[in-house]
Each structure stands twice: as structure tokens, then as C-alpha cells.
Amino acid sequence: MKRLFCALLAAWLTACGAAGPPPRAAPERPGCVTEYSPQTNYFPHQVEAEYAKGWQVRYERSYKVLKTTVQAAGGHAKAGSREIDSTYVLLQCGAPRPELTGELAGATVIEVPVRTMVDGGSVLYASLEKLGKADALAGYAEPFIGDIEAPYLPRIAERIKAGKVAEIGYEINYEALADADPDFYTNYAGDDQTFSKIEELGIPIVFYFPYTETPLGAAEQIKFLSLFFNAEQQAQQVFDPIKERYLKLRAQIDAHVADRKKPKVLIGTVGESGSVTTRQRERFEPQLIREAGAEPVPDLPGGGIATLSLEKFLDAGADADYWMDLVFFPKHKTGADYLAADDRLARLPALENGRTFHRVGSRGADYFLNGALEADLILRDMVNLLHPELLKSGDELQFVKRVPAE
Incomplete structure (x- = not known):
């Protein structure tokens, strides 16, 4: 009896925790295929890049082939910028990997739908918010989200x-x-050493940047991001x-400027050293200005950031009707403030005529957040600035702000 009791006790201890609790099965990843079928199309909702030039996607039954091209370099695509072409296989979780040969040789494989991501500079917060995927943001480079911007990205701000x-x-x-351990990390700028360190962590890098597109191409960032969440329908x-709203406004602009001289818009910001930072013609700002029925100056080839001497900048702006100051943190409230800081700027008629504006408007720094997604609204801002007689709406500017002469 005693031996039987001891045997039963030993069995009970083994079963009930003497050796610790039994291991638990790992929880299933949401959205994964549990029983794969090669005949099934796992992506019933599909998108395409209609306007964007920086990416394209092709759908197979159980994976997507995504290709991107970005201008990338140290110092955020300044001197020595180069193009980076990348191929990604966005594999439906639970499906077998395709053979990475031919077109797919060297491709980066990312299982979708992803659970988390880190935005290292692509600035996709607005698209995350609109897709209902704010909880997937595990890390950021710089969110530009303060008290003024928070209402426009409430979940991410929270x-x-x-x-x-x-x-x-x-x-x-x-x-x-x-520690964030994201399923992928997005960026467009850096150097090979930076990229290698991230890859050593086992984190896939997705190269993407919406600010080298037209406004509608930039707005397609939401389609781009949706590819990783299988959220194409929402996008x-x-x-x-x-x-729809953008194209309607564009038609109005085209009709309005058809028999008029287009205004010229000087683009750039004067640094403390006296040099000027401006944008090449394929960047967002020059394309936005052209879409708004105006001519950006200076007109420089490329898709990056360029540096000019102050003299060349002043020459370019001598007959400009407007000045779009690209300053990140505006400190001058009036044209008089600009002139007090540097009287050479008196050569810019746009400054003395109260036709200068910058990118921090009534929505704060939301230009850098929702501005590249809500293409119709930012174009409307430009129309209200450059062609106030067209809409006659009296709308408050949202993404940009006028700088009065006095």
C-alpha cells in the first residue's frame, strides 16, 4: 500500500508541476494560412501604383513582388545621392516560400500581414492611422507630433x-x-554601414520615400503601406x-491658368551660414507647385536636395512672385524679421510684398504627416495662395502659413 501511495504521489507530482508546468503551444499569428492550397488566391483585394514612380507591385497567388526605387544617401540624400533599387517578396504567412531565382534572386522576404514596423524616415504615420494600424508602430525616427498635430493622428499620438x-x-x-523587434524598418537615407548594422539585427529594411512623387503619387503611400498589412481594400x-477631389481641382486649375501667365515660386531656405537649401525638380515641393499651376524656381534636375550660394538664390528669386521657405522651425514672423536678420533678402520682392509662406500652418507640422497623404487638401492650400481668385473660398490655410510683410 505504501509503495502504491508513493507511486501515485510521484505520478501526481510529475503531472501537476514537480517538473514545472507543461509547455504551451505558441499562439497562432493572426492572418496566417493554416491549411495552404496552391489554387487559392490569398489576395482578393489588390492595388496598383497609378501615379507613383517609386514603386510597383505584382500579385501572385500567395505572395506579392514589390519593387522600389529611391534616391538614398547619407545626410538625407544631399551630396552624392544615388538610386537604390530593391525587390521584396511579401509572402502570405503560412504559405511556402517561392524559389528566389531569376527576377527574385536576392529579394528580401517579409511575411504578411506584418504585426509591427519602425518608421525610420519614410514618414508613413498618417497612412498607418488611416488604415487603422497605428498599434503596429513600434518605433519612429522623428514623429513631428506635438499638441497641435495630435488631433490629426490621435491614436499614434496617444x-x-x-x-x-x-x-x-x-x-x-x-x-x-x-528591442522594438519590428517585422520591418522603413527609411530612404543612410549609408551602407547603417544598413548593414540593421540587417545584422535580422530586421528587413524597406526603402521607400513618398516625397519624390507628385502629390497624387505621394498619396499612394497608403496603398504602398497596405501591401504589408493585406489592407489593400481599406487603402x-x-x-x-x-x-476624385484632387483631379476635380486640377481641372479647375488647368482651365484657370490656360490663358494666364503662371506665377513663379521661389523654393528654398537660407541657412545661418548664408548658403541656401532647395529642392530638385522631382521632389514633392516643385511638383506640388507645378500641379498648382505655377513655375518653381530654381528648376534643378534630380530628385534630391541641392545647395546654392545665396547670390544664385537671390538671382533666381529676383522676379519670383512668391517664396516658399522650406524652414523646419520658422522663427521669423514677418518679412521685416527676415530683413532684420539679413538685409540682402530685400532683393526678393515676394518677401516685401507679403507673398512668402512656409510649411508650418494652422495644423502645425502636419505638412510632414498628413500633407503628403491628403493631396487634395494641400493642393487646395496652394490654390488659395497662388490663385486666390479661383476658389474665392476664404479657407484658412492648413498645411502652410503666410508670412506678412510687416
């Missing part, structure tokens, strides 16, 4: 304020990035009304 999103920074904190539902 998560950042609660400390649920890691600050990775532009000068990357690799420890914070590793199309957001994009289509933006496109």
Missing part, C-alpha cells in the same frame, strides 16, 4: 505619449531598434475620394 513607441532617432539607437477606400 501611443507615443503613453511610451508605447520607441524613439529610434535618425542617428539610429540600435539597442532600441533591436483604396481612402485613396479614391482623395483622387
